[in-house]
Amino acid sequence: MDNTHLQNLFPVVKEKLSLSNEERKQFIFEDKWITYPLAKEILSHLDFLLNHPKKSRMPCMLLVGETNNGKTSIINKFIKTHPPYEAEEVTITPVLSVVAPETATITDLFSKILLRLGAPYRNGDKINKKRELIEHYFNICEIKMLIVDEIHNILVGPVSKQKAFMNALKNLSTELQIPIVIVGIADALHATNTDSKINNRFKPIALKKWLFDRDFLSLLASIEKTLPLKKASNLASTKELAYYIHDYSEGYIGEIVDLINTSVKYSIDNNIEKIDLQCLKKCKFVKPSNRKHFDDIKTL
Ligand SMILES: Nc1ncnc2c1ncn2[C@@H]1O[C@H](COP(=O)(O)OP(=O)(O)OP(=O)(O)O)[C@@H](O)[C@H]1O
Ligand SMILES: [Mg+2]
Numbered sequence: 001m002d003n004t005h006l007q008n009l010f011p012v013v014k015e016k017l018s019l020s021n022e023e024r025k026q027f028i029f030e031d032k033w034i035t036y037p038l039a040k041e042i043l044s045h046l047d048f049l050l051n052h053p054k055k056s057r058m059p060c061m062l063l064v065g066e067t068n069n070g071k072t073s074i075i076n077k078f079i080k081t082h083p084p085y086e087a088e089e090v091t092i093t094p095v096l097s098v099v100a101p102e103t104a105t106i107t108d109l110f111s112k113i114l115l116r117l118g119a120p121y122r123n124g125d126k127i128n129k130k131r132e133l134i135e136h137y138f139n140i141c142e143i144k145m146l147i148v149d150e151i152h153n154i155l156v157g158p159v160s161k162q163k164a165f166m167n168a169l170k171n172l173s174t175e176l177q178i179p180i181v182i183v184g185i186a187d188a189l190h191a192t193n194t195d196s197k198i199n200n201r202f203k204p205i206a207l208k209k210w211l212f213d214r215d216f217l218s219l220l221a222s223i224e225k226t227l228p229l230k231k232a233s234n235l236a237s238t239k240e241l242a243y244y245i246h247d248y249s250e251g252y253i254g255e256i257v258d259l260i261n262t263s264v265k266y267s268i269d270n271n272i273e274k275i276d277l278q279c280l281k282k283c284k285f286v287k288p289s290n291r292k293h294f295d296d297i298k299t300l
Helices: 003-008 011-016 021-028 037-050 071-081 106-117 127-140 151-156 159-176 188-192 196-201 214-224 239-249 253-269 277-282
Strands: 060-065 085-087 090-092 095-099 145-149 180-184 202-207
Touching (some): 037 060, 060 188, 071 145, 151 180, 214 239, 239 277
């Protein structure tokens, strides 16, 4: 085995090289965190919000980006670095995250929050009762930030309903004096643009598709460090591989990771032990935009 290649792998990945093919394939599809400059910036902004001194007009944020492009992964990474912990009969929960209700009603959002907190409530409780419970539990659990993912769910309702939902979120931030972070695809901008007060409060940060640039190549280099393959693929420095991955993933990080993982599986199954053009072409990965065309969908 090439020594320089081994040195490039993360220690935990190096250990996996001695596992069976099946175990290595299992490892490939486990969730991993790969860091990149924009994710670092967003995580650091989330830290800034989390530690923001309490005031009535707390700054909030909208994390907006294409689908399958790493928004929820960043949120999960942030929660992992600020996990809940037990203290004297309560679970201190620095960050609480929920998914926006498809009904676009604030009472359903409150129910979701209370359910996540394990608080006693009934769906039919009046909204004020739910709000009081939320205030109570946020205080005792010392919740310093609320995250609402998939905020575009609320766009199903009429604009007046979306406006009411966003206003209620803004008011909740004011009452609890905590930052609220909402996360969604570009359409979510419609939700924050219903009103200039909302728009001012929820400052948008965009997670755009990956361009073919230096950051993309360094992402490929970072991903390669996580692959339990015995030979170097040199994804970042082999132009034809990097171009192929960029073209076929169409710049979405979820697709980049998926294409690479699928070709690693092909590589292990065929005893190639690195990703080459053959693996990328033969692993039956279909470009996201071609998945709508029956003729482009591969058989298993
Ligand atoms: N930093 C990362 N490290 C490793 N894998 C990642 C990272 N970010 C994203 N991924 C991969 O991309 C996939 C999609 O990411 P994620 O679910 O975060 O996207 P999303 O923007 O929230 O999508 P959606 O809008 O559909 O909810 C993940 O399941 C994971 O495989
Ligand atoms: Mg998501």
